[in-house]
Amino acid sequence: MASSNFIDYVKINCRSGAGGAGSVHFRREKHTPKGGPDGGDGGRGGHIILKGNAQLWTLLHLKYRKHVKAENGTAGEGGRRSGAQGQDVILEVPLGTIARNPDTGKQLAEITEDGQEIILFPGGRGGLGNDHFKSATQQAPDYAQPGEAGLEEWVVLELKLLADVGLVGFPNAGKSTLLSVLSAARPEIADYPFTTLVPNLGVVAYRDYKSFVMADIPGIIEGASQGKGLGLRFLRHIERNSVLLFVIPANSDDIRQEYNTLLNELREYNPELMDKDRLLAISKIDLVDQSDIARIKETLPKKLPVTFISAVSQLGLDELKDSIWQRLTANPEPAE
Template sequence: MTEGNFVDYVKMHVSSGNGGKGSAHLHREKYIAKGGPDGGDGGRGGHVILRGNSNLWTLIHLKFKRHFRAGHGAHGSSGRSTGADGEDIYIDVPLGTVVRDSETDTVLFEITEDGEEKIVVKGGMGGRGNWHFKNSVNQTPRYAQPGIPLEERDITLELKVLADVGLVGFPNAGKSTLLSVLTSAKPKIADYEFTTLKPNLGIVEYRDFKSFVMADIPGIIEGAAEGKGLGYYFLRHIERNSILLFLIPADAKDIVEQYEILEDELRRYNPEMLDKERLVVISKSDMLDDELKSEISTILDKDLSVDYLFISSVAHQGLTELKDQLWKLLNS
């Protein structure tokens, strides 16, 4: 999936349907001059419903349609006939979609399961017909209830990518290159920072026709938790990943320090993110000879608190071991 097709933030206006009016009809037919009340109820107005769809990965299908209006309920009629309910509107969204009220910025709900349905705005109830109001005192009520008016609201949809493995690292650490080598994804790759501006997703094929989803998240800079760089725009995507794969280039001045900065940014954004399984990968390690690798390993064994691997995406070194380790963590 190219980043140009990745849409993860959409605002829209949704409106339910009015409830139909109840009928105030009085029964009339041949030989029955003064029949009793037989006005039917009005139909319910249509709901606007969000529905989870596991086949969707982005909100791009909603990018150019920002208004959704459900159908109105039909009015009641004679013979106690209830009006038809208004047509419900279903909006399919990818799993991991967070729905907010645009005015208050409060989270209404999240869609995390395939087929899960949540009503955003409820259709108005239909009004009751006059036969409901008949009693011993009032034998022929000539009034009925009006339908309840529609609801409308402005909402914001935010997608938090649901992936098994999320790539975390500074800009130009080699995340997009790794994704392009392990999957059939074609992210933009170039030798400058912030080449990736939106998350890219790819499916990693493993042994025996098994697979898992990997997400390339735009690079973190120091201060991202306060909104620097791309800030909150991408940090929310890391929240839903099962495993955090930290990528640090072999030519970094201090590998342990870079890892601690990345870890600190995640902690400041959401401390719960550090409860996830983590693995550190030293990328671009084809630049290292055995002696340098040994020296770096001695330092990492002493100062790094998580497991690590040396890989090279370009030279295809250590990729099988990486997939083995990720699969082991996913199924531990």
């Protein structure tokens, strides 16, 4: 995904269609000069519908579509003929898209499956024709219902990437290199912080033709939960990952402290993230000695599964995939 093409947040003005008015009409034929009421119903207005599309990875196609308007229903006619329904507007979105009210933050809809459709804003109902209002005492009603107005609202669409494993770490921790080695994804890689400016997805092949999806989330810094660095913009993508894989380089000054800082940022952003399964990968072990690795092991949390890897030297990658798969197919207690 090129940074200019990855859009995970759009704000759109939506207006569903108004319902058509019911008809006031009386049957008038050559041999029936005073027939009864036969006004038809108005057609309903068009809906605004969200539809999941597994082939989409971004909201780019909606970035410049600021106003969406569904068609109004048409009025009813004589002979009990109903008006036509207004045409619906279907907004196709990637899986993992959430619709929110921009003022209250209330969640309106969530798309998680391919082909799933949710009516975001229903069209107005069509009015009833005067045929519905005849009675023994009112045999020639000369009124009908007007159509119901449509809804006009602003809506925010947010994309939260759906992935099995989310890579969590500081900038330049080796997350993008790891993803590029494990999958066919080709994220931008360079030896400076914040190379990754957008999330990247890759499918990791596992044994016996199995696979899982891994997401490289842009690097977190201390204070990200308060909006520092890339801040809240990408933390939301972590919410949809089944397993969180923390990546910390072996040559860091204090690995335990880095892990605690990352954990604290996630906790500050959303305490529910603490319930997710967590793994720790100590990357870049080709840059340290075996004695350093032994020392690092002594400082790490006892219940946290740890794998020592080097994406460049291809060390520990099979062990890491085994550990990830075990977590994806089991329900272990969250690490401390």
